[in-house]
Amino acid sequence: MDGVAGVAHWRTHDGADVDLVIERNDGSVVAIEVKAGTRVSGRDLAGLRVIRDELGDAFVAGVVVYTGARSYNADDRLAVLPVDRLWTSTR
Numbered sequence: 001m002d003g004v005a006g007v008a009h010w011r012t013h014d015g016a017d018v019d020l021v022i023e024r025n026d027g028s029v030v031a032i033e034v035k036a037g038t039r040v041s042g043r044d045l046a047g048l049r050v051i052r053d054e055l056g057d058a059f060v061a062g063v064v065v066y067t068g069a070r071s072y073n074a075d076d077r078l079a080v081l082p083v084d085r086l087w088t089s090t091r
Contacts, residue, residue, distance in 0.1 A: 016050040018062075028060045035066040040080045048078050 011017040048062035
């Protein structure tokens with residue numbers, strides 16, 4: 001049975017962190033970083049890169065949600081998404 005096994009905040013002893021990590025029952029992981037700014041820097045992706053590299057193939061995708069206007073792929077399995085896209089209808 002597929003489903004969510006757990007939801008948590010993630011932080012390393014070195015200070016890398018991700019706001020929201022969702023693990024499915026099959027062990028796959030999606031990570032979400034939330035930023036209030038209209039720009040996303042490489043520093044904003046740092047925690048997502050660390051968790052991606054640590055989890056390897058179990059890491060499905062990481063997303064930075066921000067208040068900017070543009071969606072784009074930032075890196076391998078890492079994307080940037082405007083927060084308003086969460087509520088925009090695709091109809």
